[in-house]
Amino acid sequence: MAEHLSLTLPVSGKRWQGVRYGSTTRVGGVSAGSWAGLNLGMHTGDEPESVRENRRRLASSLPAEPLWLQQVHGIDVADADADIVGAEAGDTAAPGDETGAQGGELTPVCADAAVTTRPGRVLAVLTADCAPVVIAETQGRALGVAHAGWRGLAAGVLEATLAKLRARVPGAPSWRAWVGPCIGQAAFEVGDVVRYAFIAHEPQAGEYFVPGRAVGKWQADLAGLARQRLHSAGVEDVEIAGLCTFARADLFYSYRRDSVTGRIATLAWLDPQYDAF
Template sequence: MTITSPLLSAVPGLRHAFFTREGGVSEGIYAGLNAGVGSQDDPAHVAENRRRMAQVMGVAPERFLTAYQIHSPDVVVAEAPWDSASRPRVDAIVTRVEGLAIGATAADCGPVLLVDPDARVIGAAHAGWKGALTGVVESTVAAMQNLGASRQNIRTAIGPLIRQQSYEVGSEFVERFVAADPGYARFFIASSRAGHAMFDLAGLIRLRLEQAGVGAIDDIGLDTYPNEKFFSYRRSVHRKEPDYGRHVHAIALHARPV
């Protein structure tokens, strides 16, 4: 049901999870643990899946928080629970409140979980190509710093996402990145199709984390596209399915063990 990062697992009082499809009640194209409030799945199934995820995270369902993601660099500080109808329109959440699980919703995009073990500040970011390019990683780190975190003390984990061998893009996509920074050419290799390239989203996220000055980075290294254990937006498009399931990858602070 979950995959964890050894780097984050070593932090006392921290619970985190990169969730798979396993262990849920959804059916059909959503089969398994679909947590996508924005999907067309049965809302009762989504609610039960999220209840199960909250249980794994050690929090009540109403304290399992996600945002209305818009592929932006924007971040919010969570200080108390919010309901589904009032979800903030951002792509990252940070908090220092114990017993709040904060999550990033993804189905190919890059989930990034962050913690400063000393300052007891956590973050969860949704880093698709647009968010990564426009600064969601840096915004998340800065927001954590505003809550007392130290950049060099922040430990991060990059979760399951679509990897370079599965992420084919057109020439206009490559041009957009190279126009932003010629050095970004390193994140593209030739595709078997003329005029196309394969994009390394994980590499870009890692670089932006490094440039933001975080102290340690772990990459789970799993590819969502070929692995049926995960939901994949691109796989659903290629199969001409009408919709797709979503994961929530989450992190929460609990009292330090005594």
């Protein structure tokens, strides 16, 4: 865990020029019971006012209110610099989803990623096993965040995010990415359908699946698959946080572990005064 954002975003990676980014944990906050800690996901079964208070506490140390998305395991990418309104919910309606919501008091932005070139615009995704991915142009001119569960990852949410970013900064020489806390390979058992969804796109993806404990089951390396898709899309510098949400109940919520649970947030924003070099 990096120390440069230790209070607001205790989980982060290498310092990036012009970019601040990282993930929250469940530590802190006012939620109780199955959501104990800093639950940031509305409509997870937690008391809405507890989540609002958690979000208020988080936002108090940010340059702006985050753009909360209504995540649906798709590949749509929101333009955070357009005139759009973030949902209070910032979650997903699908049963069994790791973001988990059914709408909010404000009009939601239905997308699984967002991009910006505006300094101080805070992007956010919520997770509780899926991979949060931060992507930035290496000179700190463009930024994106994406929610990458296996469905969205296989469907191309990272490639869609990169396409939007490249359109905003034509001719950018290089990109970097960070894959935040997500479920680890030892805990992520999937079936043949999931494995095929990846190897049908790129046979080399097979190396990120090892045989599971039962016939037709596989242990999938979600973070590794995200890195492979990024590399294939031309992002050479990819860092993986290496923290398993399932294994670290002290730090993270995990839908697969607990079913009824909260959500952490991965946040990022452009800060031209933050120069890592």
